[in-house]
Each structure stands twice: as C-alpha cells, then as structure tokens.
Amino acid sequence: MFIKQYADAYPEAKVIGVDGLAEKNKDVKWTGEYGKSPIDTKYGFEDEIQSRYFATFNNKDMVFCHKDSKTLIAVDLLFNLPCNEQYKNTPGGKVNTWLPFYGSLAKKFQPHTDTHQSFLWKASAINDIAPNEKTPGSPAATTEEKRKRFAKDAEEVASWDFDRIIPCHGDVIENGGKKAWLDAYARFLSPDGKAKI
Incomplete structure (x- = not known):
C-alpha cells in the first residue's frame, strides 16, 4: 500500500517489510524482510x-x-x-x-x-x-x-x-x-x- 511512492519520496530511508513483500514489490529497494532476513538483523531502531x-x-x-x-x-x-x-x-x-x-x-x-x-x-x-x-x-x-x-x-x-x-x-x-x-x-x-x- 504506497510503499513504492514512499520509497521514491524518501530514497535514503530504510524499507523493511515482512516475508513476501519484496517479491510483490520488485521495483522497491528493500533493506530487509522480517522472516527472511537473518533473525539477528538490526535496523537501527x-x-x-x-x-x-x-x-x-x-x-x-x-x-x-x-x-x-x-x-x-x-x-x-x-x-x-x-x-x-x-x-x-x-x-x-x-x-x-x-x-x-x-x-x-x-x-x-x-x-x-x-x-x-x-x-x-x-x-x-x-x-x-x-x-x-x-x-x-x-x-x-x-x-x-x-x-x-x-x-x-x-x-x-x-x-x-x-x-x-x-x-x-x-x-x-x-x-x-x-x-x-x-x-x-x-x-x-x-x-x-x-x-x-
């Protein structure tokens, strides 16, 4: 829901989703996916x-x-x-x-x-x-x-x-x-x- 528009408006932002979202939104540069990225991944917050x-x-x-x-x-x-x-x-x-x-x-x-x-x-x-x-x-x-x-x-x-x-x-x-x-x-x-x- 508007993730592409958000990523375009804020190109320096980290885009983090859940398993499956990157597959559905291939035109977005993803920082990580909960459930797919290593469990110990840190995003900074x-x-x-x-x-x-x-x-x-x-x-x-x-x-x-x-x-x-x-x-x-x-x-x-x-x-x-x-x-x-x-x-x-x-x-x-x-x-x-x-x-x-x-x-x-x-x-x-x-x-x-x-x-x-x-x-x-x-x-x-x-x-x-x-x-x-x-x-x-x-x-x-x-x-x-x-x-x-x-x-x-x-x-x-x-x-x-x-x-x-x-x-x-x-x-x-x-x-x-x-x-x-x-x-x-x-x-x-x-x-x-x-x-x-």
Missing part, C-alpha cells in the same frame, strides 16, 4: 522500539512497542471495535455503514470477547513458520506447530512493558493494554503471559 514478527498469522503481521511511551502498535493482531474515535468528527459522529449488522458485530471484536479469541485461534495457523527459522527443505509445519509458534510470539509481546495499545482497527486502548493483550490471547497464554500450548 532496536534501542527504542521492540518488534515481533508473527509469521504463522494470516497476514504475517508485526507488532511494535515504543519503549519510552509504553505503546504497543498491534496492526491486525488486536482489534478494539467499534471505531468510535476515528469517526467522531464525521456527520452523525459515528460509523456510517450500509451493513445493518455492523454495530452488533463490531462490539464482538474487542480483546476480551470470544469472537476475537476465536478469530485469533483460526488466523494463527494459516502460514508456515518463517523461512529463516526452518531448515531448508523441511516439511511445512503442522497446525499444532504453527499455533505453538504463534503462542511463543504472543508470549514475547506479553513480556514487554506496555500499557497503551494502538490497533489498526478500533479505538486506542489508553490504559490496561497488557490486560487487553492477555485477554485477546487467552487461548494461547496463561494469565501470567506464558505460552500454554
């Missing part, structure tokens, strides 16, 4: 920002945590619907959609809900374990192995020090972000944040 790649998740998503502000950027790995904040200045001050069931469905996509937990369970084992974590030529991971890997990724994030979460979908969670993460990942993590599968 690690003192300020923690990152975790969820290779087995449906979208091969990333999570970032800004250490000083204790803010987690959760991309599609945590939803907090409905999206009240982003629509507060629109006519009517709320989401305007032709979907008659949006309101009731949206309320089911919050970290503590079974719907959100079920979504994560299903989406956790779509893709294989990252190429840079596998022996070349080894068979694809089983669903159980993928879910264990996903749980390990979620456990790593749970070990970070954060209180605020900015999701791509839904309202910012200003306080209680760690609890929201643990609630959303309850099928994978115990209440202390350790992987349980």
Whole structure:
C-alpha cells in the first residue's frame, strides 16, 4: 500500500517489510524482510522500539512497542471495535455503514470477547513458520506447530512493558493494554503471559 511512492519520496530511508513483500514489490529497494532476513538483523531502531514478527498469522503481521511511551502498535493482531474515535468528527459522529449488522458485530471484536479469541485461534495457523527459522527443505509445519509458534510470539509481546495499545482497527486502548493483550490471547497464554500450548 504506497510503499513504492514512499520509497521514491524518501530514497535514503530504510524499507523493511515482512516475508513476501519484496517479491510483490520488485521495483522497491528493500533493506530487509522480517522472516527472511537473518533473525539477528538490526535496523537501527532496536534501542527504542521492540518488534515481533508473527509469521504463522494470516497476514504475517508485526507488532511494535515504543519503549519510552509504553505503546504497543498491534496492526491486525488486536482489534478494539467499534471505531468510535476515528469517526467522531464525521456527520452523525459515528460509523456510517450500509451493513445493518455492523454495530452488533463490531462490539464482538474487542480483546476480551470470544469472537476475537476465536478469530485469533483460526488466523494463527494459516502460514508456515518463517523461512529463516526452518531448515531448508523441511516439511511445512503442522497446525499444532504453527499455533505453538504463534503462542511463543504472543508470549514475547506479553513480556514487554506496555500499557497503551494502538490497533489498526478500533479505538486506542489508553490504559490496561497488557490486560487487553492477555485477554485477546487467552487461548494461547496463561494469565501470567506464558505460552500454554
């Protein structure tokens, strides 16, 4: 989504993506790909920002945590619907959609809900374990192995020090972000944040 335009506008910037993006955007000069570049690759922001790649998740998503502000950027790995904040200045001050069931469905996509937990369970084992974590030529991971890997990724994030979460979908969670993460990942993590599968 606009990575070529960004790279053209800022030719000195490092362009970093996830496994598969470089293949889809061959006209972009990539600095690295999470899941493909060596695991110990450093991009220069690690003192300020923690990152975790969820290779087995449906979208091969990333999570970032800004250490000083204790803010987690959760991309599609945590939803907090409905999206009240982003629509507060629109006519009517709320989401305007032709979907008659949006309101009731949206309320089911919050970290503590079974719907959100079920979504994560299903989406956790779509893709294989990252190429840079596998022996070349080894068979694809089983669903159980993928879910264990996903749980390990979620456990790593749970070990970070954060209180605020900015999701791509839904309202910012200003306080209680760690609890929201643990609630959303309850099928994978115990209440202390350790992987349980």
